[in-house]
Amino acid sequence: MHEWALSDSVAAAALEVKTGQNLKTVDEITVVLGAVQDIAAAAFAEIFDEVKKNYRGIENARLIIETEPAEFICLKCGNTFGLEREKLDHETGEAIHFLPEMAKLYIKCGKCNSPDFKITRGRGVYIKEIKGGK
Amino acid sequence: MHEWALSDSVAAAALEVKTGQNLKTVDEITVVLGAVQDIAAAAFAEIFDEVKKNYRGIENARLIIETEPAEFICLKCGNTFGLEREKLDHETGEAIHFLPEMAKLYIKCGKCNSPDFKITRGRGVYIKEIKGGK
Amino acid sequence: MDIKLNMDPKISAVQGRLAGVKRIIAISGFKGGVGKSSAACVMALLLAEHGKKTGLMDLDFNGACDDIILGLGAQFPQEIEGLEPPLINGVKFMTPAFFAQNKAVNLRGEEITAAILELLAVTRWQQLDYLILDMPPGFGDAALDIIRFIPRCETLLVRAPSALSQNILAKTEAALLDFGVKILGELQNMSLDAIRYDEGLEAAYGKPQELLKTQFAADLEREMKKLGL
C-alpha cells in the first residue's frame, strides 16, 4: 500500500522532532488525515505500529488520528466548497489520492465553474502534536 | 511618483468595499505600508488626499497609515531576518521598491547564505481596516 | 461600521489601469522554445509600425528575454503616476528585466503572482490599441493569473511542428476552453506554409529595425492579417 510511505514519514518526522527537542522518548503523536487525500485511518495506524519499530525512541509512541474535511476556495468567485469523492470515477479518485493537487484537473467550482481554486483544508497528512519525555 | 498608482489603488479598493458592503460613505481607511517596499508615508497620504476626490463616497475618508517592519524567513535554515536598506545601492533599492519580490535576487540569509527565502511581513501595501456609515 | 480586512488593493486597480487598452492578447503556447517571445516582440513591432498604439509586457519572469530580442539599452520606466513604460521603436515596453540587473529571476509561483499584480497595478499604459503579453511556458501561475485578473484577455497560441509541442498544445487548448478563455487563433511557427524557419532571425535580435525586415516578420505579418490583426 502507498500509505506505507506516508506512515513511515510520520515516524521519520517524529524522530527528527525527538532529536531536535532532545526528547528521551516520543509517547504520543497526533496526525491529521485530510479528506482530499482520503487515507484509510485504520490501515495508516496499523502500518504505523509496524514501521515505528524501525525508529529508535519512537517504538512506543501511540498514534492518535484526527481527520479534517476537504475545503477548497475558488480564486475566481470566492466560493468555498468540499470534495464529493463519490462522484469521482476510480481512476480520478486514485489520482487525487496519490497527488491531492491533481484535484484541480478534475473538479470545478460549483458556483462559477472555474477550475482555478486552492485547497485550504484537508489536503493530506500532517503532524499536529507530539508528546514526549525529556 | 510611482506611489500615485498604489495610493490610487487604495481608493479603488475602498470603493469596492463600499459597494460590496452597501456603505453610504467610507470614513476611515487604515493601510499598512511594509518596509520592504519602503513607500514614503507622507507622500502616500498626500497623494491619497488628491486621488480620493475621483472616487464617489471616498472623498471624505481619512487615511490612517501604519507601518510594518520587513521580515524574511530562510527556507533552508529557518532563520528570520530583516532588510538592511542602507546596505543596498540605489539601483537595487529602487528595484525592490518597485517589485519587493526582487529582494530575492539581491539578498541572502545572514546565517546560511541561502538566497531561498520568503517575505513573511512588510512586503507592501495592504488595507487593514475600513470604517464607514450605512 | 468597522470592517477588519487583509485586502490587497492592487487587485481593485487592475481593471481601471487597463481601461484605456482596447485589446489584450496573450501569446501562449505552453511548450518552451516554440517561438512565443519572438512572435510577441515582432508582432508588437509590426502593430506599432502599422500605426497602432501598442504595448508589450514580458510575463515570463523566470525566462524573460524580450529585452534581448528588442535590444533594450539603458531605458527605464519613468515614475509618472505609476511606472510609464519606455518606448522601444514605438512599442511601450514593460519587463521584469528592468528590476533584475541581468540576474536570473529565482521567484516562486506565488511571488510571481504578487509581482505580476504589482506591475499590472502600477504600469501606466494609457491609451493602447493592443497590449501584447508574452507568456511563460506552462499553465502555471502567470497563465492562471492573467485569466483571473484580466478575464477579457484573448489568447493567441503558438504552435511548432514538433510532436511534443502538438501534444501539450492540444491538452492546453482543452483546458483554456474549460476556463472560458477566448482563443483568438493559432500561429504555426517553423512551418512551411505559415511562419517559416528563418535563418536570419537570430542575427536581427537586438535591432528592432532589422527584425522588421526579416522573413519571420513578413511571414508573421501575413498570418496576423488572417487573424484580423
Next chain:
Amino acid sequence: MDIKLNMDPKISAVQGRLAGVKRIIAISGFKGGVGKSSAACVMALLLAEHGKKTGLMDLDFNGACDDIILGLGAQFPQEIEGLEPPLINGVKFMTPAFFAQNKAVNLRGEEITAAILELLAVTRWQQLDYLILDMPPGFGDAALDIIRFIPRCETLLVRAPSALSQNILAKTEAALLDFGVKILGELQNMSLDAIRYDEGLEAAYGKPQELLKTQFAADLEREMKKLGL
C-alpha cells in the same frame, strides 16, 4: 512535554527514501525547448543499457512529456510500500502524467512544491546508480525545491546555440553557484561539435529501442563519457 506542531512529515522522509540512490542528476537549462527532456530520457535509456540501475523522474509538471518521448503505455506505479515506478526499457520511471489523464496540469508553484514533495516521499526507487531529474524551464519552484530537498543533487546544464538560450544560461549558472549547487557540466545541444541536430529524433519518440539507435543517442553517449557518466 507537549509540542504543538503543523509539520509536514514528508520533508523528513525524502532523505531516507533516496538513501539507496548513488547519484542524482538534474537536467536543467532554464530556457524552454533546448532539449532537456530529450537529453534526460535518452540519457536514462543509455545508462540502463550500460547496466546501470537508473531512474527517471519528470519534474516539469506544467509541461511533462517524458511519457511521450519514452512511449508510456498503460503502465502505472504499483502500490508497494509507497509507489513503485514501472520499468520502461529498463528505466524506473515516475511522472506526474500518471495522475493527469492526459490533461494539462494547471498547478501553481506552491501546488507543484507540494506535489513534488509527495512524489519524493512516496516513490520507492530502492537501489539506483543514477536518478535523472528532468527539470522544467526557469529558476522557479521545482528548481528551488530540488536544491532545498535534495542538496546533494548535481546539475547538468543543457545549452543550445541560440543567443537567448546562452543569455539565460549564463545568468542561471551564476545563480546556481550562488546557491552552492554542484554543476556537473554542460551538454551542447544542436551544435556541430557536440550533440548535433538530428532529423530522425522526433520519429523515434515513443520507441525506446529506436531512440537508442538515433544519432542523438550516439552523440549524447560520447558527451556523457566526457562527463564521466
